Amino acid sequence: MGIIRQSFKRQLFAIFLTVTLILVIIGGVFTIQGFQARLKYDYEKKDIEQNTAINSLLQRDIELSEETLDLISKSDIIKNALTQSKNSSLTIYSELYNVSRRIRDFATVDIYQGDRCVFSTSARSLSNKLPLYYSVLEEAKNSKGEVIYALDPTESTKTGADLLIAKQIVEGNVPAFAIVRIEQTEIENRLRSNINAKDGFMLTDQFLRPFCLIGTAENGSELKSIRRNLFDGQAYNYNIENNVYMNEIGKTGLLSIYVTPPALGESAVKVGYQILTLEALFSVIVCLLVASRLSAYFSKPINTMASGMKRFRKGDFDAKIELSREDEFEQLAVGFNKMTSQLKQTMEERVEAERTINETRIEMMQAQLNPHFLYNTLDTIKWVAKANHVPEVATMAASLAGILRTSISERQFCPLSKELELVQNYCEIQKIRFDDKFDLTIDVPTEVMDAVIPKLILQPIVENAIIHGMDETENGHIYVAACRDNSGEKDLLKISVQDDGKGISDEMMLALNNDDVETLKGHLGLNNVNTIIRLYYGKEYGVMAFRPSQGGTVMIITLPYSEKEPKKKEERGEQ
Template identity: 30%
Template structure:
């Protein structure tokens, strides 16, 4: 079977099916595989970055915590003591030693505490030997002492060599000078092994290098980035996200802390991840290639087998197009195409029956729309009422109780979906409960006057016919005047005439024309004046186009809404709705 278009060669439907099957099989699989592949890359990259940066933050946080905490403790000691109080006072020195040990325990870290006099003799120590970070010829030009002398009253820090516990390692020394520039001075130190800072905060497969501003390595859990004499390799200072070094690739992250004095580098090896990434690419490509070959082979077979049946279906539809409804379709295949044949035969047999059912469908559609329009209950009224009850229940419980009873009656009436037509008396009873709540809400600002012809009380009206009109009058009238009066008048003549008038501000002629035009729309989705549109639409659907809602208003003189309905008493059958009535 083939189709043709002007100016083009024949198009074989078999080829179209084959191409479609291939396209809708291979392409989605390829997209899914690529999406999974992209997700894998994103997840792996995010995981590497997250673990690396979290390790960096932990090391930075621990370094800053150590320097700040030990420095603050030294300043506290500096503020509490004077050189005169310490000089020749062994008990006070031992007391400082006890306080330092207690503070070190509270920090949950390994540290030693020393107090040196101006001759650099150890006065107090929590260790059994001379400080490992202190050179044998320590003097006033010793690095950290020079810092303390230049900044008296402040805590300073420095990474320096420490050889008492582990050879060729560094220590973080935090110190402060106690005493004036002249006279006896004391030097207070806390010493923390630098390697401890890394080992206790970074237990993940992340390599950490801490350097000072001169790019000397202060501490590290790897030797891969350290040159001879303890300097950091220049490659790590190039501020690149990925670094190639020693036949390995690393993800690198750097943070400057403590006023730029310290640089913290964290490195995550990614060579294995990149190798796994390449293997995954190869596997995914093989999967796509395999699926593609299988799809081409299968699509060709399916297209060949289904084309014959489709030819038969097309010939049958061409006969129907010519007006022949007595051509059954016989498909021997036991697959989805047989459903088309069965449906085709059923269509021919039920065509007349379907035409007859159309009228019933139209009636059901109208009824469904009426039920939908009836369900448009304004939630704002419910929320506002509940808020009013919430505050009234404490101040005026009796009023709150009456409001709850009225609200209960409203909800019980409005949510009863089994009743669509009610008597005017029933709907007036509902609206009295509604007005009871509104009067409590607006107190002395709302008044009503209801006058009803007794012959109209048992007339059948659409359910909830009053509420949208009164709700609209309150919404647009209560804010414009200090006092709003709503008058309801119901009369019976050739038709049932219901008028709802208010003495609010009314509306201009232009606004009135715009509102009347909105009421004529067949399908309205906007929210403005939807209640009036709802009532008008329901009346016309239920009783005919000659009935409905009419609006009249003048600026400064209020608004009048008239609703015309047929006169139908309870228990009577529906009258002829072809007559009209005047207002």
């Protein structure tokens, strides 16, 4: 496989050879199998028609025999002769010949009284005795007037037996029976003309005991295979090379089994596959010639392109591929040239961007020097205010210093306890500003105080409650609560900020709950909080709002609960 990959010519040859062989082999196999399937269908159709004709002949003979038995059972002359010994033999035979005239050319009728044949239409002597307590007479006796189909137990062989169609016509201590006898040779003679020379036919009872075996079925091998398959629980024609069609004749329990040879013999199939092999060898020769010509035509532009790419891999971003063609190779060359130009420009832009980032970092580090001066100034203002007995100024200075310290910190996350301290500092300033028009209650259990959250996400929510919720309230109240919810599949931290002010508008509530960025543009704080949370954790988290029935607004912040700060990109090993 490695040798093929090292040469484009060999690859091209392998592809042509593989595709051609696949097409030839699959096409040839499908052609042969399709021809077999079509031929099999046509032969099966003819076989089924032949089998139907044979079954129709047998069905007709059986129906005539049943009608004859029905006439005998209704004949008073025959019944009186059996029960009261009335009527002469001539009268009885005349009646018997009259009712059996339609079947006389292929069957004989025997009248049994007990196990002894007393009347018969056979030209020979009277038929043999039949056992009264088993076989056909016993079945007829127990069938209560129904017609019974059985073989003659006195003359049964491996190759067949006479077919007996019996019916009880007189009950009593000495019952009487009418039996239509179709001899084995008569069945064979009637059916042989309807069977092709290469076909076979078997007529059996429901236990697969044969009445006759005709044609290729005379050796009984197919019958043995059918018995074995049914005994093993397989389909009756399982693993039999010939086609076998088995049908029940009406509701008689008799089975007709028609056997035909396969539509296409093994020798014909072998010839087809030999032709397919020759086609495959011819395809290999053609592939060799075509592949050698095509590889020479394609290898020149490919070598040129390979040379240009080799220069590019060595760092020559000015490498270009020049081809005087108008096909796909020309398009590849043009695309390669554009790619190298764009990559060169991108590299230059990246270097410039790195320089800009470094300059920005320097500016940020320089800007961090200013807060130390601001902290000292605010601390000085606080002590001056205390010295001059101005507590409001001292409180505002101390609170503002705490807020400033958190906002300028390089850390992007903080514990919930620190965020709540910032909210308290902010509310201390706003209380002085609004002349104590509201108070703040924080109800957060100790066990969630260590939860880590993005910094500065509560202050904008509380600010929104003060500015927009308390502008028409004299004694407002803001209630901040938090809880851990791990009842579902996820471990969540839920923080709520509730005020008793005028309540959020429907438009704002809908925009916030649906993350409508356009509507939230005028509320930068809420929009920023929602955006920060979803950028960090995903769109299933964020800020939701609703109006309680008692008035006011409730803002609920939903975050994944964690007591560890999320890893930064470089700490996760990402580029």
